[in-house]
Every structure is written in C-alpha cells, then in structure tokens.
Amino acid sequence: MLRNSSSGYGWVAIAFHWTMALMIIAMLALGMYMHRLPLTDPGTFALFQLHKSIGFVILGLAIFRLIWRFANPSPALPSAMPAWEKAAAHLGHIGLYALIFAIPLTGWLMVSASPWNIPTLLFGAVNVPHLPVPAALGTKAEAETLFKDLHELFAWLLILLLVAHVGAALKHHFLARDGVLVRMLRPASRTGAQDRPDAGQRV
Numbered sequence: 001m002l003r004n005s006s007s008g009y010g011w012v013a014i015a016f017h018w019t020m021a022l023m024i025i026a027m028l029a030l031g032m033y034m035h036r037l038p039l040t041d042p043g044t045f046a047l048f049q050l051h052k053s054i055g056f057v058i059l060g061l062a063i064f065r066l067i068w069r070f071a072n073p074s075p076a077l078p079s080a081m082p083a084w085e086k087a088a089a090h091l092g093h094i095g096l097y098a099l100i101f102a103i104p105l106t107g108w109l110m111v112s113a114s115p116w117n118i119p120t121l122l123f124g125a126v127n128v129p130h131l132p133v134p135a136a137l138g139t140k141a142e143a144e145t146l147f148k149d150l151h152e153l154f155a156w157l158l159i160l161l162l163v164a165h166v167g168a169a170l171k172h173h174f175l176a177r178d179g180v181l182v183r184m185l186r187p188a189s190r191t192g193a194q195d196r197p198d199a200g201q202r203v
C-alpha cells in the first residue's frame, strides 16, 4: 500500500502529490502577493524569507519524489483512453515535474545573482549558500533580472499546465468516471483492482 501497484498509486506517491500541490499553490499566491509589496517594509523581508524557505522545502521534496517515482512506475492509464490523451497526460506530468524543479532553482539563482547579496535563512535558522552565477550572464543585476523573468515565466507556465491538469482530472471524474482522480486520493484495494474493470492494463 506504500508503493504504487500496476493499478493504483501507493500512499507515498499520494502524500507527495497532495502535500506538494498544496505547498506549490500557496507559494504561487504568496509570490504574486509579496512581489507587489514595498521593499522598504520590514514585513516584506519576512515574507520573502518565508517564500524562499518553503521553496527550498519544495525543492527537497521534489528530489525525493523523483527518486521515488523512478523506483515506482506509475499505474497504467485506463485502456479506453485515446492514445493522444495518454500522450498528453504523460507530457503534462513531465512538464509538471520539470517546473517543480525549475521554479525553485531559478528562485535560488535569482537571489544568488542579486547585487543586494541578501542571505537566505531557512526558517530563520540555517543559512543557505548562494549558487555560483556564470560571469557570461553579464552584471549581477542583469543575471538577477534574467532569473527573475524566468522564475515568473515558469510560474505562469505552471499555472497554465495546472489548469489543464485539474480540468483533465475533473473530466475523468465526472464525465469519463474511470477512477483516475480516485486513485490519486486513495490506494488501490488489497485485491489489486481499483474501481474499474480495465485497471492494471499497461499502456
């Protein structure tokens, strides 16, 4: 029940999915809110530090999640799903995985490049070192702007993918009724078969 089976996700994949989904959605909102605040406000500094701290937790979780993902192949999609939809689902998942690395990494590079050289204190306790920024990217301010733009662009890409991802999940639940959302909410039963007769067939 901890590991994925051929017909459903296990508890570990489910816990990773929903913990990270909540954290990432909260971070999208926090990022958009805090970046509009006046930089001179001491509250802004605290919110930036909180955003960076949660971002590092997400990056750490993403690493463990990917390792778990490689050790645990995902269950097959319903055999009734058209090939193009299966391909779109796989591409969408790859895009989501890529962005949950790319967003925190560009954030880390942004603060590393900043001419302000502001330290990152993980939850006010542990100092996170800055990353080396290639000199080929120009001045520190230019490199900071580049990573800031990429951080924002990737955040918007994630929002777009997320709209499609949630839309697809709801479509499967309410229209196709094939158990695809349910299997991300609870593991398959001990007998192996989830809620649908074709569960377990490999793509």
Ligand code: HEM
Binding pocket: 024, 027, 028, 029, 030, 031, 032, 035, 048, 051, 052, 054, 055, 056, 058, 100, 103, 104, 105, 107, 108, 110, 111, 120, 148, 151, 152, 155
């Ligand atoms: C999955 C994790 C993260 C998400 C979803 C996220 C999302 C966002 C969003 C949506 C913004 C507002 C962008 C804009 O409208 O310009 C933002 C800003 C920012 N993020 Fe992140 N972020 C994440 C991780 C990080 C990390 C790890 C760091 C640094 C170590 C970081 C540093 C920043 C900074 C400094 C800003 C403010 C940029 C500015 O001055 O406008 N973020 N983030």
Ligand code: HEM
Binding pocket: 017, 020, 021, 022, 024, 025, 069, 074, 077, 089, 093, 094, 096, 097, 100, 162, 165, 166, 169, 170, 180, 181, 182, 183, 184
């Ligand atoms: C930032 C938020 C989210 C991210 C980054 C995300 C990411 C992912 C990823 C990477 C997978 C593939 C898992 C794997 O096979 O290894 C997945 C699967 C799934 N997600 Fe999300 N997700 C998010 C939010 C949501 C939400 C809000 C819903 C539901 C309304 C949802 C429903 C699902 C479902 C049903 C699956 C399983 C698809 C299948 O069985 O193949 N996700 N998600």
